[in-house]
Amino acid sequence: MTYEMVPHPFELIYAPAFVENLKTIDRKYYSLIRETIEDLLLFEPDVETKNRKPLRRPITIGGEWEIRFGQGNRFRVFYIVRREENRVHVLAVGEKVGNRLWVGGKEIEL
Numbered sequence: 001m002t003y004e005m006v007p008h009p010f011e012l013i014y015a016p017a018f019v020e021n022l023k024t025i026d027r028k029y030y031s032l033i034r035e036t037i038e039d040l041l042l043f044e045p046d047v048e049t050k051n052r053k054p055l056r057r058p059i060t061i062g063g064e065w066e067i068r069f070g071q072g073n074r075f076r077v078f079y080i081v082r083r084e085e086n087r088v089h090v091l092a093v094g095e096k097v098g099n100r101l102w103v104g105g106k107e108i109e110l
Contacts, residue, residue: 014090021103
């Protein structure tokens with residue numbers, strides 16, 4: 001009998017700012033945001049993919065990584081991975097409108 005090593009999921013820690021950011025996004029997207037975060041960040045949150053990338057330069061809201069998702073990649077979630085603690089700190093969520101990113105009702109420069 002062989003046993004497969006199932007990777008241990010990361011613990012997701014949501015910053016208070018993330019919860020505040022959600023209030024500026026239409027409620028109908030909440031389940032999409034939650035499901036996407038869980039799908040993309042519970043396992044291998046620091047592995048680069050088409051829609052999960054390390055940030056090239058710091059942004060004012062913090063974060064070392066971002067995920068892009070939703071129709072036209074309209075949503076962005078910013079986070080930090082603490083592999084030694086097996087944790088992902090989810091810092092902010094924003095919505096891209098045209099070439100502008102809005103987080104918590106404020107425009108953020110990328």
